Amino acid sequence: xxxxxxxxxxxxxxxxxxxxxxxxxxxxxxxxxxxxxxxxxxxxxxxxxxxxxxxxxxxxxxxxxxxxxxxxxxxxxxxxxxxxxxxxxxxxxxxxxxxxxxxxxxxxxxxxxxxxxxxxxxxxxxxxxxxxxxxxxxxxxxxxxxxxxxxxxxxxxxxxxxxxxxxxxxxxxxxxxxxxxxxxxxxxxxxxxxxxxxxxxxxxxxxxxxxxxx
Numbered sequence: 114x115x116x117x118x119x120x121x122x123x124x125x126x127x128x129x130x131x132x133x134x135x136x137x138x139x140x141x142x143x144x145x146x147x148x149x150x151x152x153x154x155x156x157x158x159x160x161x162x163x164x165x166x167x168x169x170x171x172x173x174x175x176x177x178x179x180x181x182x183x184x185x186x187x188x189x190x191x192x193x194x195x196x197x198x199x200x201x202x203x204x205x206x207x208x209x210x211x212x213x214x215x216x217x218x219x220x221x222x223x224x225x226x227x228x229x230x231x232x233x234x235x236x237x238x239x240x241x242x243x244x245x246x247x248x249x250x251x252x253x254x255x256x257x258x259x260x261x262x263x264x265x266x267x268x269x270x271x272x273x274x275x276x277x278x279x280x281x282x283x284x285x286x287x288x289x290x291x292x293x294x295x296x297x298x299x300x301x302x303x304x305x306x307x308x309x310x311x312x313x314x315x316x317x318x319x320x321x322x323x324x325x326x327x
Contacts, residue, residue, distance in 0.1 A: 144288065146225050146233055147271040151290035156306045159288040160317040164325040165281055168229035168274045174327030175272065175320075180208035182326070183319035212320065220248035222257060224269075231273035240266045240291060241298070241305040263295030266302055285325065287317045 151157055164171055206215065216234070217223070225233035235257050238246040249265070251257040260267075269290050274283040291306070293299040 144231060144233070144271045144273060146227075146231070147269060147288060147290070150224070150233070150235070150269045150292075152292060154290050154292045156292075156302065157288070157290035158310060158314055158317075159286060160314055160321060161284050161286045162318070162321045162325055163277060164274075164283050164285045166283065166325075167281075168283060171274055171283060171285055171324060172228045172232070175324040176211060176213050178212050178320060178323045178327060179210060180206060180212060182323035183212075183316075185315075185319060220250045221270075222251055222254065224254050224257070229274065231271060233272075234270045235267060237262075237265050237267045239264060240268060241302040261294055263297060265294050266298055267292045267294065285321050287321055289313070289317070 166174075216236075219236075220238070221234050221236040223232060224235045225231065227233075235254075236248065237251075237257065237260055238248040240246055247265075249260065251260070257267075269292065271286070271288045273286050273288075275286065276282070277284050291302065293302050
């Protein structure tokens with residue numbers, strides 16, 4: 114795995130909870146922090162579900178969701194990352210470990226923690242590769258911000274809640290965007306995006322629903 118420079122510390126249309134198309138750029142659910150990072154990238158999606166719980170309870174639940182809580186997503190992940198595991202590039206997932214903790218251990222870092230409203234994460238790697246995605250580990254958000262290797266892509270993810278028109282109900286949103294760091298990286302990532310986007314949407318929905326059940 115690539116090691117990032119050391120520095121001091123400092124997230125298109127998609128499907129909503131009922132399966133209808135929604136616009137990630139319209140409505141009150143827009144995140145200024147996420148938009149500033151995502152920029153104008155074409156590789157983005159948003160999933161939203163409705164949850165009858167308080168925001169703090171929702172975020173607490175999301176932090177303890179495991180792969181056991183979303184078995185179909187777990188199965189898809191095992192199939193997707195089987196080549197990487199067989200070649201020793203990726204360890205076997207621990208289904209009992211909180212999914213969010215697994216993300217952080219794999220190199221994803223928290224860029225904004227505004228719980229119980231929003232958490233925004235960032236990661237970087239050669240995400241278009243099937244086997245070795247070469248996840249980068251960063252010492253802090255400034256090192257992440259400065260990272261600009263043209264062979265790589267950055268992935269931003271915003272998980273946030275917003276009240277709906279119903280008392281005690283929240284809209285739980287997961288929005289993600291991949292930003293290639295060069296035109297060359299964009300060309301390589303584009304075909305991978307069209308293949309992985311439906312699977313990514315399904316896994317995102319499973320994560321949100323698992324959190325809602327918790």
